[in-house]
Amino acid sequence: MREKKVVIEVGDGAAIPDPNDKGLFTAWRISFFGTLAIMAFLVINRPDPYLDILKYLPDGILITFKVTFASIALALVLGLIAGLGRISKNKFFNLAASTYIEVVRGIPLLVQLFYIYFALGHIVRVPDLVAAIIAMGFCYGAYMGEVFRAGINSIDDGQSEASLSLGFNRSQTMRYVILPQAWRTILPPVGNEFIALLKDTSLVSILAVSDILRRGREFASESFLYFETYTMIALVYLLITLILSKLLSNIENRLGHYERR
Amino acid sequence: MNAVNPIISIQNVNKFFGTFQALSDVSLTVEAGQKVVVIGPSGSGKSTLLRTINQLEEISSGAIVVDGRDLGDPKNDINRVREEVGMVFQNFNLFRHKTVLENLTLAPIKLKKEPKLQADKRAMELLDKVGLVDKAGSYPVQLSGGQEQRVAIARALAMNPKIMLFDEPTSALDPEMIGEVLEVMVTLAREGMTMVVVTHEMGFAREVADSVVFMDEGKIVEIAPPNQFFDHPQHERTQKFLEQIL
Numbered sequence: 001m002r003e004k005k006v007v008i009e010v011g012d013g014a015a016i017p018d019p020n021d022k023g024l025f026t027a028w029r030i031s032f033f034g035t036l037a038i039m040a041f042l043v044i045n046r047p048d049p050y051l052d053i054l055k056y057l058p059d060g061i062l063i064t065f066k067v068t069f070a071s072i073a074l075a076l077v078l079g080l081i082a083g084l085g086r087i088s089k090n091k092f093f094n095l096a097a098s099t100y101i102e103v104v105r106g107i108p109l110l111v112q113l114f115y116i117y118f119a120l121g122h123i124v125r126v127p128d129l130v131a132a133i134i135a136m137g138f139c140y141g142a143y144m145g146e147v148f149r150a151g152i153n154s155i156d157d158g159q160s161e162a163s164l165s166l167g168f169n170r171s172q173t174m175r176y177v178i179l180p181q182a183w184r185t186i187l188p189p190v191g192n193e194f195i196a197l198l199k200d201t202s203l204v205s206i207l208a209v210s211d212i213l214r215r216g217r218e219f220a221s222e223s224f225l226y227f228e229t230y231t232m233i234a235l236v237y238l239l240i241t242l243i244l245s246k247l248l249s250n251i252e253n254r255l256g257h258y259e260r261r
Numbered sequence: 262m263n264a265v266n267p268i269i270s271i272q273n274v275n276k277f278f279g280t281f282q283a284l285s286d287v288s289l290t291v292e293a294g295q296k297v298v299v300i301g302p303s304g305s306g307k308s309t310l311l312r313t314i315n316q317l318e319e320i321s322s323g324a325i326v327v328d329g330r331d332l333g334d335p336k337n338d339i340n341r342v343r344e345e346v347g348m349v350f351q352n353f354n355l356f357r358h359k360t361v362l363e364n365l366t367l368a369p370i371k372l373k374k375e376p377k378l379q380a381d382k383r384a385m386e387l388l389d390k391v392g393l394v395d396k397a398g399s400y401p402v403q404l405s406g407g408q409e410q411r412v413a414i415a416r417a418l419a420m421n422p423k424i425m426l427f428d429e430p431t432s433a434l435d436p437e438m439i440g441e442v443l444e445v446m447v448t449l450a451r452e453g454m455t456m457v458v459v460t461h462e463m464g465f466a467r468e469v470a471d472s473v474v475f476m477d478e479g480k481i482v483e484i485a486p487p488n489q490f491f492d493h494p495q496h497e498r499t500q501k502f503l504e505q506i507l
Contacts, residue, residue, distance in 0.1 A: 158350060158352050158354035161348075161350065162355070162413075165317065165347070165348035165417075166344070166347075166372070166420055167340045168340070168368065168372065169340050176367060176371060181358045
């Protein structure tokens, strides 16, 4: 009654497990242990080529994580700015943020990657990895902007009125009262975006960045074992996203503490 | 208590929401230490009037001066005025991510730069005053409505305001919790706090008010001391309203 309950649904990440689901057989467990079992089976029964593929991937996994973490950090900063812009009373700031979101969301990620990569190349010479991170962060910042906006809007107006009535100005109100509460609404979709971004980083393999997928492609093109290589790559991605979704679920669970009676 | 200049002066204020006129040529003065109770049917503009005093609503025309500061003057920082004007809301609006104690100390620590120890001490005194010392570590969600509202009053008092505004403070409460909140408000009134209260609690108005303001359709219809107001209302609309509610 007193609080607007908004669940932000952004459905392009892996499903985050429900912490209240205590059943022995959950989709997450079946997927996780199934993935582990299949990987173990393949590696043990046919170390050549599966173990060789697996040994070839760690460098790529590291790069994938580097790109993911750096991109999400950039996307969170851009998203916060864009989200605040979208709710700002300042017409210029508002319009700039809205336009950024509109434009980015209207162009396919892969096209944006190419575009920013080559556009950057015209202006400054940056390493491929950095160009990829800027492109991914720029794109996901727009999606994140909408998440922040929705999260901030989900907080009851009474909260900011109470804060203003005590003498806080608008930015102090945002910092001390609104954002700390909005964070809980924002975290699940941000987690989703994080996982979605991790998967989308596979696109940067096209830009000469040696992530998991590119490492795999290199292995496959030398060994001609395309099926085996991509099987292993799919399993590795799946394992990573499953672990991440479990981690996020635990964090979400812990963050909800002051809502519990 | 004997201030010559009113602490709140509202002069010919109009307020429009789009084409709807919520306040129409409203003038009201409140002396320091005075308790003014505003009553009227819903939609009469009484909450809007209250919210213009700390500029949660900006007025369309007219003038409001609070403690010598003209709210229409851009040189006056509204946030400093708000520090001096505490407000209590119908829905409490406690900060849901903070404990009761933190609700009370947030503004003094961040805005007045009070040391935490001093702010905590003062907060505990205020919680003692509203009878909720044992709830200092609780979160708002763990409190009853009456307790939440008493915390909200204490939170407003933590800034040592000169004026307290109450916007229907008991309207969202279950009947058995109204008394505990009114009790705190009566104590506050006895201590000499300047109060402007929008309420439907006529008993409170009779007991505490220095003057009762009746509003209807955005206008102040009648202002009178409680005895005269309730026993000999002058205007027909006031009489009709009192017949309906008493």
